[in-house]
Amino acid sequence: MSFNADSDLEVKVRKTTERISENMHIVANEPSLAFYRLQEHVRKALNPMVDRRVDVEKIHTELQGRCYDIEYAVGALKSINQAEDSLKNIQDNLKNAIFLKQQLKYEENRRKKSDTNSVYKRLSAHITLDLSELTDLSDVVRETANRVEHMMSKATNSSSS
Template identity: 85%
Template sequence: MRKMSYNTDLDLENKVKKSTERISENMHIVANEPSLAFYRLQEHVRKALNPMVDRRVDVNKLHQELQGRCYDIEYAVSAIKSVDKAEDSFKSIQDNLKNAIFLKQQLKYEESRKKKPDTNSVYKRLSAHITLDLPELTELSDVVRETANRVESIMKSSHS
């Protein structure tokens, strides 16, 4: 019987040894698992934090730009409303412009009636009937104008 008990003891010893190894391994895993979890968390935070901060800075910047544009829109709306209120002023300005144009035309008409063209000038009467299609020569036209002025002054001095 001793032999059987020795075999059972070896068998039992192997089973106990395997069990204790598994328990030890499980204890090692359980003991190290929280630190592994914290390591994974730290790794995730380290990788995700910088992009998340950058995104937050971008969102804050966009928020400020959006607020600025909202203020611009509010200002534009108030300006448009004030233009609606200025309609009477614009109508008054338009009426004053019409009156000013009419008065200017009247003044021009009165001045044209007061100024009578010098019909005594032979050159002017002659030039009114002569039409030539000459090319534009600036030097020639200056000379012609100067000559015409001289002829007129001679004619006036001879009548005097």
């Protein structure tokens, strides 16, 4: 029985030493496994993180440029508000110029009509004959009046150009 007790004890001691050795091996190698996992994680995650950082810096630069553009536009709008009086003055001057141009055109058209009417009046004042008796002469007078009218309209058109 003592042999049996010794063999049981020996088996228990052997199992216990194996477990202690195994645990010591795990504890001793645990940091290297952790470092391996960390290295693996860094290797996989580092390139995308660097790419993202580059993208963020690029977007930041673009955003900064757009902010400067907006500040410039706001400044331009503020200066337009300061120019309101000058623009109103320009608008009033343009209205006056358009009105004066319309008046000149009206006067020019009125003169053309009065010149045309006065030619007819002058021509009819000189012809006081009763032309019904002289049918041949009335055709000549009518043709002459048409020619004079045509010449007057040409002269008026060439002077207005």
